[in-house]
Amino acid sequence: MSKCTDRHLGDMLHAYELGILEEDDQREFEAHLLVCDQCFERVQALLPQAALLRHAPEVEAIAREAVKKGEAEDKSSVSLVRRLVSTPVVRYLAAAAILIVAAVPVVRYSVFDGAPDQEIFLSAVRGSEDAVIDLSAGGRVAITFAVPGVTESSVCAVTIFDQKGDTLFSDPSLSGFGRAGQAVVELETSAFHPGIYVLSAERCTHAADSVRQYYFLAR
């Protein structure tokens, strides 16, 4: 299948299928469908399913049930935590934990719920040999990186690309860095293939360098 001719518009595909694009974006995406073979074939492949996702009351019922269940589980977790935290021992441990956690504040850039399956830490000092994604593990990988000099109000353009220059991840205005200048990007392991990758943090406000790059492996 040919590649998408406009990655920014290609990202809107499922939003289009669900019928939630703003009107202007919808017109733009439909014009994109006239010229992009990949997106057209993808939309065509799930045409009846997408229509069901938009119209079938059963889909709405399933989604509502999942949200309700998720909210109930959140409430019961909070209630359990409150009961645990009220004990003196746990209060002492919690206070100690806060001191430890505060030393390494990170912000997680994730669109997933739950903990990742593996984590790698990128460092210009340690080098790429230590930062390796295990493709056989599957699941999600959290990629932690730090940019010297950035503050909690800093914004960076962050991109992850492979040896061929194909982009896996891109955010032109990633914000929410922790006090230690660390941030985390979470991706599906299936997005990677064996090889060398680069995480590039550019045009970071308050940063010491204009471009910071980290290398890591996937195998």
Add this chain to the structure above:
Amino acid sequence: MFETGSPGKGKSLSDRRLDIEDLVVQAQRGDSEAEKRLFGHLAARFRVILYHQIQNQDEVEDIMQDALAAIARDYKTLQIQSSFAGWAVRVLQNRLLAFLRTRQTNRKRFADVDANEAWYASESVSAELRTDLLDCVRKLCRANIRYARILVLSFQGFKVDEVCQRLGVTKTNAYSLLSRSRSLLQLCLETGRVSS
């Protein structure tokens, strides 16, 4: 009215890949083969775009032919300011809006059932397709509560801006989440699982 079949056999892949703007230029210069390919291409794409909004094949064909006729009438003499694709989609959407207004008027007169509601309840959507999809949606919503929330908000009529505000995410985050969820949905439809 317009031949809408795919290009003939024997053509290489590079021949089949086409730049629509180049085709328009060639067609405007009187190349009948280019014009035929252009309108065949438009017909195939218009069908998919229209089906997104109207799941009635007859109506899709009517609107498509109407739009193609308007484009055929105007494209050779029109000075297109932006892109041909953008202009062609606007022509299509105008025809679609005109159709929907007519249908709305007729519905008030004849108390017609919403065609979309009738479609998904009809036998034209196979029971197997429906069952498979619902099963996968259930698995996906359990695995990713944010996707479930987006589905609920979409049924409530919210668009991306409002969805992002309610979920507390950026548009980039939302599109990433939807993109990954779609990949998992497709995986599930093929294998029955939402994880590899």
